[in-house]
Amino acid sequence: MIGAATWRAMLGATPLQALSAALLAIFAVLVAVPELIAPQSPLAIDLSRALEPPSSAHWFGTDDVGRDLFARVIHATRITLGLVAGALLLAAVLGASLGLVAGFAGGAVDLVAGRLVDVVLTFPPIIAGVVITGILGPGAGNLVLALAIVYTPLFFRIARSGALAESRRSYVEAARALGFGEVSILLRQVTPNVLPLVMLQYVVLFPLALQIEAALGFLGLGVAPPTPDWGSILEQGKNFILVAWWISLWPGLFLLASAFAVMVFGRVLQRRLGVA
Amino acid sequence: MLRFLVTRLASACFAALLSSFVVFLLMRAVPGDIVAQMLGQSGSDRAAEQALRGFFGLDQPIHRQFLDWLGQVVQGDLGRSWYQGKRVTLLIADAFGVTFEVATATLLLATLIGVPLGVIAGIYEGTRLDAAIQAFNLVGLSAPVFWVGLMLLVGASAFLAWSPPFAYASPSEDLGDNIAIVVLPVLSLALLQAAAYSHFVRDCMIGELRRDYVKAAIAKGLSPAQIYFKHALRNILIPLVTFMGLILIQILGGTVVIESLFSLPGLGRLILSGIQGRDYPVVQGALLFVVLVAILINFTVDLLYGMIDPRLRP
Numbered sequence: 001m002i003g004a005a006t007w008r009a010m011l012g013a014t015p016l017q018a019l020s021a022a023l024l025a026i027f028a029v030l031v032a033v034p035e036l037i038a039p040q041s042p043l044a045i046d047l048s049r050a051l052e053p054p055s056s057a058h059w060f061g062t063d064d065v066g067r068d069l070f071a072r073v074i075h076a077t078r079i080t081l082g083l084v085a086g087a088l089l090l091a092a093v094l095g096a097s098l099g100l101v102a103g104f105a106g107g108a109v110d111l112v113a114g115r116l117v118d119v120v121l122t123f124p125p126i127i128a129g130v131v132i133t134g135i136l137g138p139g140a141g142n143l144v145l146a147l148a149i150v151y152t153p154l155f156f157r158i159a160r161s162g163a164l165a166e167s168r169r170s171y172v173e174a175a176r177a178l179g180f181g182e183v184s185i186l187l188r189q190v191t192p193n194v195l196p197l198v199m200l201q202y203v204v205l206f207p208l209a210l211q212i213e214a215a216l217g218f219l220g221l222g223v224a225p226p227t228p229d230w231g232s233i234l235e236q237g238k239n240f241i242l243v244a245w246w247i248s249l250w251p252g253l254f255l256l257a258s259a260f261a262v263m264v265f266g267r268v269l270q271r272r273l274g275v276a
Numbered sequence: 277m278l279r280f281l282v283t284r285l286a287s288a289c290f291a292a293l294l295s296s297f298v299v300f301l302l303m304r305a306v307p308g309d310i311v312a313q314m315l316g317q318s319g320s321d322r323a324a325e326q327a328l329r330g331f332f333g334l335d336q337p338i339h340r341q342f343l344d345w346l347g348q349v350v351q352g353d354l355g356r357s358w359y360q361g362k363r364v365t366l367l368i369a370d371a372f373g374v375t376f377e378v379a380t381a382t383l384l385l386a387t388l389i390g391v392p393l394g395v396i397a398g399i400y401e402g403t404r405l406d407a408a409i410q411a412f413n414l415v416g417l418s419a420p421v422f423w424v425g426l427m428l429l430v431g432a433s434a435f436l437a438w439s440p441p442f443a444y445a446s447p448s449e450d451l452g453d454n455i456a457i458v459v460l461p462v463l464s465l466a467l468l469q470a471a472a473y474s475h476f477v478r479d480c481m482i483g484e485l486r487r488d489y490v491k492a493a494i495a496k497g498l499s500p501a502q503i504y505f506k507h508a509l510r511n512i513l514i515p516l517v518t519f520m521g522l523i524l525i526q527i528l529g530g531t532v533v534i535e536s537l538f539s540l541p542g543l544g545r546l547i548l549s550g551i552q553g554r555d556y557p558v559v560q561g562a563l564l565f566v567v568l569v570a571i572l573i574n575f576t577v578d579l580l581y582g583m584i585d586p587r588l589r590p
Contacts (some may be wrong), residue, residue: 124529
């Protein structure tokens with residue numbers, strides 16, 4: 001007697017997980033080859049076709065200067081997700097390295113790094129993001145910098161507590177007794193054991209960072225206008241919301257779908273690693 | 277416990293001080309201060325530039341400016357806005373009234389929706405009902421708050437032929453208009469936070485129902501209602517209170533975006549317009565205020581611990 005539920009359990013996939021996997025595959029394609037899916041130019045202006053609702057010619061409609069929204073939203077996938085992925089990678093490398101050293105070495109390094117991290121954490125993430133991009137000015141570079149600064153502390157904390165726990169384990173003591181240097185123990189023994197936690201943190205933080213990226217874009221603090229980015233398209237759509245809802249609908253749906261897919265993936269990972 | 281509270285408060289205040297200084301530095305480190313904005317591109321008038329810098333105190337060394345500002349702050353004076361000339365404390369008080377209204381209404385609504393949903397999902401773990409609630413949670417957590425706001429605007433206009441008034445009215449000016457203008461922002465924020473609550477409460481509930489005392493209670497013959505509400509729910513109160521603090525801080529952040537969308541003159545808008553105009557006293561004052569509110573929320577959460585769980589009392 002093997003029912004549908006058993007099959008699902010054996011495959012390890014609930015409907016939500018299957019949906020998330022499918023969405024992840026679709027987004028991977030959109031990031032890799034957007035021009036194959038949407039051959040139209042995301043930048044070509046055609047004022048004679050401004051604010052057209054969705055049709056067979058323009059599946060997602062057109063914006064206020066007649067650009068094809070399908071092309072813009074599809075091409076934005078790589079830019080938006082790429083910016084978030086890059087910013088988080090920067091935060092992960094910086095935060096994890098600092099955290100590993102702070103947790104393993106302790107002492108003054110730990111104290112100073114800990115206080116610096118506290119400074120960033122005094123602000124809700126979105127406010128820190130607004131302050132940084134607001135002061136430095138809009139643009140992709142500053143957006144990445146802001147997101148990296150906001151999320152570095154969270155990687156720091158995970159890596160620090162991981163390294164702290166590992167440094168008390170007997171294998172570290174054994175390595176010391178065998179005459180390995182501290183740097184070598186940190187790099188070769190402790191780091192590989194903490195790395196999975198850092199990677200998990202990356203996946204868990206991704207949907208949150210995506211929301212902040214979109215919010216900053218929506219406030220006009222993100223990617224500069226002609227470049228397609230989900231948050232920036234939403235900012236543009238805000239002014240036409242009651243006459244052209246379609247400008248705002250699609251980028252929001254794509255944001256929702258990608259955040260959803262990564263979130264479900266993160267939960268599966270958490271369960272696999274036994275941290276949930 | 278008391279020592280713990282004091283240490284935490286002290287380290288939080290230290291962080292607030294340090295973060296004020298960082299913001300102070302950051303704003304002055306980038307080109308384009310208020311003087312440059314006032315004089316515009318044509319501003320080649322050296323004398324006028326000097327005079328204005330002197331007027332705003334921008335000709336002083338940075339540490340001097342910071343100490344002057346700090347000296348005022350300690351006396352409860354956040355200075356005056358460089359644009360409007362009004363006291364920053366008054367601007368913050370007005371703006372916070374708006375943000376406070378939105379935040380408390382959101383917290384209330386999110387709690388009323390999220391907690392019961394989470395409890396139900398936890399009790400009926402693994403059923404279709406649980407799956408539906410989980411799907412709601414995931415969608416709520418994934419949907420950008422401001423996008424939900426935009427879609428609510430579209431929906432209200434298309435299906436109800438209704439749109440909120442343009443100008444903000446305080447509850448004392450016009451209660452009807454006030455409710456009409458805050459209802460959509462509150463709904464958009466509450467969806468996300470209700471989902472966060474429900475997700476969290478579900479996990480807590482499931483964890484609690486697997487504990488040994490629940491088995492003992494079942495064996496003792498207690499009714500399910502007694503087990504769920506008298507035992508399990510009571511035990512998840514502590515994590516719930518911590519989470520409420522987190523949510524409140526999240527809402528505070530969320531208002532920045534939602535206020536800009538719905539033209540609410542709250543704290544978020546004050547910070548945003550202050551940054552854009554390089555109105556340093558407003559930005560510094562408002563940010564310090566936000567940080568202090570966050571510290572206060574965390575402190576209250578710590579205090580509530582002791583009230584809920586006598587074991588944690590000093």
